[in-house]
Amino acid sequence: MTGLFVLFIYVGIFVGSFFVVTKVIDRATAKDFTSLKTVTFGDESAVRPNRIAGVLSILTIFLIWGMFTGSSLLPKFLHAPGPFVGTLEFTYTAEADGQRDDGTVTVVIYPRDSETEAPEVDPGDGFAKNDSSAIAKWRTGLVRVDANDEIKKKDGAEVVAINGQPIARGETVKIENGTVTLSDKGTPNLAPYRGWQMEPLYLPAPETVWSRTLQVVSEGFRSFTLWEHLGYSLFRVIAGFLLGALVGIPLGYAMGLSDWFRGWFDPIVEFMRPVPPLALIPLVIIWFGIGETGKIILLFLAALWIMAIASRSGVSGVNISKVHAAYSLGASKWQIMRHVIVPNSLPEIFTGARVAMGVCWGTVVAAELVAAEQGAGMMIMVASRFQNTDIVILGIILIGVIGFGIDMLMRWAERLLVPWKGKA
Amino acid sequence: MSGLSLQDISMRFDLPNGSAVQALENVSLDLKPGELMSVLGPSGCGKTTLLNIVAGFLAQTSGKLVLNDHEIHGPDAERGMVFQKGALFEWMSVRDNVGFGPSMKGMPRGEKAKIVDHLLDVVGLQDFKEKAVYELSGGMQQRVALARCLANDPDVILMDEPLGALDALTREKMQSLVLKLWKETGKTIILITHSVEEALLLGERLIVMAPRPGRIHKEYRLPFAELGVGADLREVKKHPEFGPKRDEILAMIWDMEEEIMGRTEEAS
Numbered sequence: 104m105t106g107l108f109v110l111f112i113y114v115g116i117f118v119g120s121f122f123v124v125t126k127v128i129d130r131a132t133a134k135d136f137t138s139l140k141t142v143t144f145g146d147e148s149a150v151r152p153n154r155i156a157g158v159l160s161i162l163t164i165f166l167i168w169g170m171f172t173g174s175s176l177l178p179k180f181l182h183a184p185g186p187f188v189g190t191l192e193f194t195y196t197a198e199a200d201g202q203r204d205d206g207t208v209t210v211v212i213y214p215r216d217s218e219t220e221a222p223e224v225d226p227g228d229g230f231a232k233n234d235s236s237a238i239a240k241w242r243t244g245l246v247r248v249d250a251n252d253e254i255k256k257k258d259g260a261e262v263v264a265i266n267g268q269p270i271a272r273g274e275t276v277k278i279e280n281g282t283v284t285l286s287d288k289g290t291p292n293l294a295p296y297r298g299w300q301m302e303p304l305y306l307p308a309p310e311t312v313w314s315r316t317l318q319v320v321s322e323g324f325r326s327f328t329l330w331e332h333l334g335y336s337l338f339r340v341i342a343g344f345l346l347g348a349l350v351g352i353p354l355g356y357a358m359g360l361s362d363w364f365r366g367w368f369d370p371i372v373e374f375m376r377p378v379p380p381l382a383l384i385p386l387v388i389i390w391f392g393i394g395e396t397g398k399i400i401l402l403f404l405a406a407l408w409i410m411a412i413a414s415r416s417g418v419s420g421v422n423i424s425k426v427h428a429a430y431s432l433g434a435s436k437w438q439i440m441r442h443v444i445v446p447n448s449l450p451e452i453f454t455g456a457r458v459a460m461g462v463c464w465g466t467v468v469a470a471e472l473v474a475a476e477q478g479a480g481m482m483i484m485v486a487s488r489f490q491n492t493d494i495v496i497l498g499i500i501l502i503g504v505i506g507f508g509i510d511m512l513m514r515w516a517e518r519l520l521v522p523w524k525g526k527a
Numbered sequence: 528m529s530g531l532s533l534q535d536i537s538m539r540f541d542l543p544n545g546s547a548v549q550a551l552e553n554v555s556l557d558l559k560p561g562e563l564m565s566v567l568g569p570s571g572c573g574k575t576t577l578l579n580i581v582a583g584f585l586a587q588t589s590g591k592l593v594l595n596d597h598e599i600h601g602p603d604a605e606r607g608m609v610f611q612k613g614a615l616f617e618w619m620s621v622r623d624n625v626g627f628g629p630s631m632k633g634m635p636r637g638e639k640a641k642i643v644d645h646l647l648d649v650v651g652l653q654d655f656k657e658k659a660v661y662e663l664s665g666g667m668q669q670r671v672a673l674a675r676c677l678a679n680d681p682d683v684i685l686m687d688e689p690l691g692a693l694d695a696l697t698r699e700k701m702q703s704l705v706l707k708l709w710k711e712t713g714k715t716i717i718l719i720t721h722s723v724e725e726a727l728l729l730g731e732r733l734i735v736m737a738p739r740p741g742r743i744h745k746e747y748r749l750p751f752a753e754l755g756v757g758a759d760l761r762e763v764k765k766h767p768e769f770g771p772k773r774d775e776i777l778a779m780i781w782d783m784e785e786e787i788m789g790r791t792e793e794a795s
């Protein structure tokens with residue numbers, strides 16, 4: 104239900120901002136030459152990401168996050184209705200030995216961080232006495248209304264109505280700011296109004312995640328600092344990737360240059376390629392344990408096949424005219440290797456390296472989820488066990504940011520080192 | 528005897544499905560040092576195959592190839608090649624592309640730089656020395672390819688449709704450049720082209736090849752290349768013999784193409 108509501112708001116903002124930005128703001132801004140193209144629909148080169156849309160997209164996510172967590176960063180009127188907090192009253196009617204009597208129940212619904220005692224109430228007259236109770240917000244509570252009554256449930260008393268509306272075991276009656284359900288054993292169970300917001304246990308507010316970030320940054324998590332956790336993950340990725348490249352690239356070259364190597368390793372590479380590295384985790388743990396060795400070997404295997412295949416296709420992708428030209432210019436085999444085949448394959452190898460780094464980053468997090476003493480994956484796994492959802496979200500954000508950063512770094516290196524990519 | 532000699536060259540491609548293509552049959556030719564020969568012929572008549580055999584990229588199934596009194600086996604720096612496109616090294620600057628051959632020989636830097644500078648002057652690319660080759664236009668790239676080939680000082684230059692990918696105007700300028708380089712360097716040149724005019728302009732000798740099996744159909748000796756050196760090629764085309772020769776050869780190739788089409792129609 105809430106999910107559908109969130110979707111409506113999201114689509115609403117998407118469509119609304121589209122009209123506002125494209126029809127109103129873009130009119131007023133200067134045009135470049137692509138706007139002179141009459142055919143833009145279907146012309147991929149005319150489609151460039153709209154910067155305003157990018158910014159709004161991120162803001163929308165934070166807006167909706169804040170709305171449905173009651174974030175203090177947003178003005179109150181933007182919040183989705185929250186759970187009921189305050190005092191709530193209902194009356195119950197008990198029946199015993201053919202006679203009926205009413206009692207009033209007063210319940211205090213208190214915010215989580217300020218535990219409150221049940222209020223003192225005047226017991227009133229009749230055999231059904233008035234009751235009181237206290238429930239934390241988001242929670243429901245059984246109210247043992249017969250506990251102080253003169254005739255108790257075990258003596259044959261039975262609740263037959265709530266706020267004058269008749270009720271039987273298993274049935275529900277609506278009251279102001281909540282519902283009362285008579286349990287199978289005949290005790291009223293009060294469920295105060297929950298509202299539309301998410302419980303912090305499921306989704307903490309953005310500022311909670313932020314303050315938890317500051318706390319983890321200064322105090323660390325599980326006897327390692329945040330930088331140590333991230334550093335361990337990065338170290339494993341880089342070590343595994345480098346080893347994979349160190350073996351994979353020469354292997355790919357050999358496969359691209361020699362029939363025998365191609366024939367020998369093709370079945371192995373083609374078989375290992377579709378095996379997701381995650382499927383190797385159990386075997387690697389059995390063989391090498393949960394220490395660094397196992398993780399680095401896992402990442403080595405993840406990077407190895409990707410790098411071998413990339414450099415193999417880099418070698419076979421060389422335009423035969425270039426090789427012929429080099430031979431005619433008097434180059435030896437070794438010189439052709441060094442001056443033609445290697446530089447020609449570098450763009451492919453870089454593409455492979457980008458993919459491999461991405462896969463390694465994903466694999467290291469998964470491996471740390473399974474078993475580790477430190478690392479980004481271990482952080483979110485342990486945090487989720489202790490229901491520290493804020494740390495889980497913090498971890499997910501950090502993992503995403505670092506993965507993105509790795510990719511940007513690889514692209515930057517690619518532009519710097521192989522400027523001829525795609526220019527052949 | 529010096530020069531290039533092709534003696535009864537035949538080439539048969541055995542296809543994996545058991546059939547075979549006779550790409551060349553008993554092709555014999557003698558080229559004196561410094562001769563410029565153009566090769567014409569309908570598509571698929573074996574021009575590229577012939578050039579690849581001379582370059583040493585393919586081994587003929589029978590026959591003998593002799594250059595300057597030794598037999599040819601495999602590629603060598605004595606036979607330079609200019610490709611239609613895509614054979615420059617994108618990862619090197621214009622200067623390094625041109626200097627590739629001398630570098631491979633281990634020529635000292637100073638000597639190499641002199642050769643490269645001279646050739647870049649000749650092809651008019653001195654200002655583009657430090658540029659990456661993919662930053663140049665198609666015509667400029669072909670000039671780099673020519674310079675790279677010349678830097679190696681080969682005895683024979685083989686060109687497979689070197690100007691095929693250029694626009695008409697650039698092409699005309701490049702034709703003049705080829706003639707100029709031929710005259711200045713005195714290299715033996717074999718040039719494959721699809722343009723009859725180009726073949727007439729750039730061939731002291733011109734051979735027309737016929738397909739299935741690939742063979743030499745007719746050979747001409749022409750005055751136009753000599754006339755074209757340092758002259759306006761448009762003027763050369765006004766020579767009284769130029770028009771009739773062009774029409775004759777066009778008709779010849781046209782007939783061959785017709786025959787091929789007829790044969791494929793029968794086959795299907």
Ligand SMILES: Nc1ncnc2c1ncn2[C@@H]1O[C@H](COP(=O)(O)OP(=O)(O)OP(=O)(O)O)[C@@H](O)[C@H]1O
Binds near residue numbers: 549550568569570575
């Ligand atoms: N590697 C090969 N395997 C099989 N057949 C080949 C091979 N190379 C060329 N051929 C065949 O040999 C014949 C001559 O080919 P070639 O490429 O030499 O023709 P061409 O005269 O250069 O044609 P074009 O003018 O189109 O470049 C063609 O019938 C072609 O199909």
Ligand SMILES: [Mg+2]
Binds near residue numbers: 574575
């Ligand atoms: Mg050809």
